Amino acid sequence: MTARGDRILGLGLFVLAVAYGWAAQQWPEPFGGAETVGPETFPTLLSVVLALSSVYLIVKPDPDAHWPMGRTAAEILLAIAILVAYAFLLEPLGFVISTTLAVGALCWRMGAKPVPAVLIGLAAAVVVYFLFNYGLELSLPAGLLEFE
Amino acid sequence: METLQFLMDGFAVALTPTNLMFALFGAFIGTLIGALPGLGPANGVAILIPLAFTLGLPPETAMILLTSVYAGAMYGGRISSILLNIPGDEPAMMTCLDGYPMAQKGKAAEALAMSAIASFAGSLIGTIGLILLAPALAKFALTFGPAEYFALFMLAFATLGGITGKNPMKTVIAAVIGLMISTVGIDIATGTQRYTFGILKLYEGIDFILAIVGLFAISELLFFIEERAGAGRKMIEVGKLMLRPKEIISALPTMFRGGVLGFIAGVLPGAGASLGSFISYTLEKQYLGKKGNFGEGDPRGVAAPEAGNNGASSGALVPMLTLGVPGSGTTAVLLAMLISLNVTPGPLMFTQNADIVWGVIAALLIGNVILLLLNIPMVGFFVKLLSVPPMYLLPMVTMVAFVGIYSISHSTFDLYFMIAFGVAGYILRKLEIPLVPIILGMLLGPEMEKNLGHALVISDGDWSILWASPLALGLWIVAGLGLILPYIVGPLLRKRMRAAIKENPTSD
Numbered sequence: 001m002t003a004r005g006d007r008i009l010g011l012g013l014f015v016l017a018v019a020y021g022w023a024a025q026q027w028p029e030p031f032g033g034a035e036t037v038g039p040e041t042f043p044t045l046l047s048v049v050l051a052l053s054s055v056y057l058i059v060k061p062d063p064d065a066h067w068p069m070g071r072t073a074a075e076i077l078l079a080i081a082i083l084v085a086y087a088f089l090l091e092p093l094g095f096v097i098s099t100t101l102a103v104g105a106l107c108w109r110m111g112a113k114p115v116p117a118v119l120i121g122l123a124a125a126v127v128v129y130f131l132f133n134y135g136l137e138l139s140l141p142a143g144l145l146e147f148e
Numbered sequence: 149m150e151t152l153q154f155l156m157d158g159f160a161v162a163l164t165p166t167n168l169m170f171a172l173f174g175a176f177i178g179t180l181i182g183a184l185p186g187l188g189p190a191n192g193v194a195i196l197i198p199l200a201f202t203l204g205l206p207p208e209t210a211m212i213l214l215t216s217v218y219a220g221a222m223y224g225g226r227i228s229s230i231l232l233n234i235p236g237d238e239p240a241m242m243t244c245l246d247g248y249p250m251a252q253k254g255k256a257a258e259a260l261a262m263s264a265i266a267s268f269a270g271s272l273i274g275t276i277g278l279i280l281l282a283p284a285l286a287k288f289a290l291t292f293g294p295a296e297y298f299a300l301f302m303l304a305f306a307t308l309g310g311i312t313g314k315n316p317m318k319t320v321i322a323a324v325i326g327l328m329i330s331t332v333g334i335d336i337a338t339g340t341q342r343y344t345f346g347i348l349k350l351y352e353g354i355d356f357i358l359a360i361v362g363l364f365a366i367s368e369l370l371f372f373i374e375e376r377a378g379a380g381r382k383m384i385e386v387g388k389l390m391l392r393p394k395e396i397i398s399a400l401p402t403m404f405r406g407g408v409l410g411f412i413a414g415v416l417p418g419a420g421a422s423l424g425s426f427i428s429y430t431l432e433k434q435y436l437g438k439k440g441n442f443g444e445g446d447p448r449g450v451a452a453p454e455a456g457n458n459g460a461s462s463g464a465l466v467p468m469l470t471l472g473v474p475g476s477g478t479t480a481v482l483l484a485m486l487i488s489l490n491v492t493p494g495p496l497m498f499t500q501n502a503d504i505v506w507g508v509i510a511a512l513l514i515g516n517v518i519l520l521l522l523n524i525p526m527v528g529f530f531v532k533l534l535s536v537p538p539m540y541l542l543p544m545v546t547m548v549a550f551v552g553i554y555s556i557s558h559s560t561f562d563l564y565f566m567i568a569f570g571v572a573g574y575i576l577r578k579l580e581i582p583l584v585p586i587i588l589g590m591l592l593g594p595e596m597e598k599n600l601g602h603a604l605v606i607s608d609g610d611w612s613i614l615w616a617s618p619l620a621l622g623l624w625i626v627a628g629l630g631l632i633l634p635y636i637v638g639p640l641l642r643k644r645m646r647a648a649i650k651e652n653p654t655s656d
Contacts (some may be wrong), residue, residue, distance in 0.1 A: 007580050013321065020328060020343075027340050037604045039340035042597040043331050050324045056317050065578050068374050079373050080571055083366065086550065089562035095551075103543045107357060110373060110539035120540055136203060142552065 094143020178220020326589020364568020
C-alpha cells in the first residue's frame, strides 16, 4: 500500500499555505491606518488552517488511487492538448472549423470511427453556430469562413 | 395567510408565457441531463449557467430555468437506473435495487411510470414543505448577526462532506482551497490588491462560473477517457405500459412516507438526496417487512427511493434560499447563478427579491406537473436518447461548455482558465479531494470574510465574539459534530449501503 499521492499533495499544499500566508504579510498598510481587521486577516487564517491540514495529510495519507499509466495517460494528455488547441484555434479558424476538428477528434479518441466522428462534429458545429448567431443573436467567430 | 398571497404572486411570475416556456424547456433538458450517464445534475446545471447568463435572461427567468433543470435531473436519474442498472446520478442509486429487476421481468414500462409518479409525489411533498418551512426559517435567520453567519458558514463546510463522506480532512482542504481562490482580486473593504501578480485579468477575482464549468464538465470528460467507457451499454427493451390504478394506489402511502423522509434529509445539512433515497428505501423495506418482495422488483421499492430523492431535492432548496448556504453540489451551483445575477442570497431575499423566491417555488410546482406529463408519454423518447454513446455525448457537452464560457466574455483567455480548472479538477478527484467544497468556498468566501470583519469590528478585535452567543456556539458544536461524525458513523453507513446493494443478486 503506497500513499505517495497524498504525501506529495500534502507537501505541495504546505508550500502553498506558507507562500500564501507570507504574501499576505507583505501588503502595504491600507490607507487610513491599520485596523483590527485588515486585508490580511482572513488569508492568514486560511493559510494556518491549510498548513495544519496539509501536515495531517502528510502524516496520515490515504492509500493511492490507481493512476493511469502508459497509453491511458497519453490519451488523457492528448485530450487536454485537443482542448487547448481548440481554445487557441477558435478565433483564427472560426467556430465551425475548429469545433468540427475538436469534437471530431475527441469523439474519435473516445472510440468512434473517424468518419462518423468528423460528421458528428461538423453537424454539431453547424447547428450550434446557426442557433447562436441567428437564433440567439450571440456572435461566435466566423474565422476563415467569414465573407466580406 | 401571508404565504398564500406570496405564492399567488409567485404563480403570477411563473405563469407568464416566457417563464412557462423556460420552465418547460428546463424540465425537458433536465430530464435529459439526469438520464444521460456521465452528466449529473450539478454538472448539467453548471454548463447551462453561462448560457442563461449570456442570453441576458432576467433573474427570475434564469432561476426558473435552472430550478426546472434541477427538478428534471432528479426525474431523469431514474431512467438509466431502471434500464441499465447504472444510476444516472448518485441519488438514483437505490432505484436500481428494484427498478432493474422489474425491467428484467419485462416490466420496465411499469417501473418507469411508477417511478415518475413517485417522483412527482415526492417533489410535491418536498415543495409543500419548502413553502411551509422556508418563510419561517428566513424570519428566524434575520436575527443572525455576523458572528452567527460566520459560524453558519463553518457549519455548511463541515457538513458538506456528508455523513457518508470519506476523509473529512480532505473536505477541509477543499474548502480552504476554494476560500483561497475567492481572496484573489482587489479586497472590497480596503482596495488592497491580493494575489493578483499584477495581471489585469485577476483584479476582479476569478470568475466562479469558469471554475465550476471547468471542474465539472472538463474533468468528467477526462474521467470518461480514462475509463474508456465511450461505447455505452446494452439496454433492456421497454414493453407496453400496463399499470393498473390499483397498483398506484397501493404504493401511495409508500410515496408519502418516502417524500416526507426525503424532505427532512434534504433540509438537514450534510444529508442530501443520496441519503434521502437511502433512508426512504431502507425504512420502507423494514416497515413492510415480509409483505413486500424488495430487491426482486417490488414496485414499492421503486416508489420509495424516488419519492425520497425528489423530496430531498426540494428540501435542499430550503437552506439555499433562506440562509444562502447550500447543502449540496447542485444547490451550490444554483447559488452561483444567484450571486452572478447580483441577488444577495439569504433571509433578506424573501423580502427584497420576493418575486424571484416565490417565482422559483411556483415554478417548482408547475415544473413538477410538466415533468409528470412529460415523463409518462415521452418516456420512449428519453429511452432512445439514453442509447447515445458517451463517445459522442461528452465531446458535445465539452463544446457546449466552450461556447457558454466564450460567449460570456468573448475571450479565449477564459477558455484556457477553464481547461486549467478541468485538469486540476481531474487530479483532485483522483486524489479524492471533493470538488463541491471548493466551489462553495469560492462562493461563500467573500461573505465569510465580510462577516468575520464585521464581527471583529463590533467586538473591537476580540475573537471570542465568534462563539459568544448561544446560537453561534450551537452552530459551532453542530459543525464540529459534522466533521467528527463521519469518522464514526461513516464507515458503518457506507457498509450498509454497499451491503444493501450486494444483497441483491440480480443487480449485477
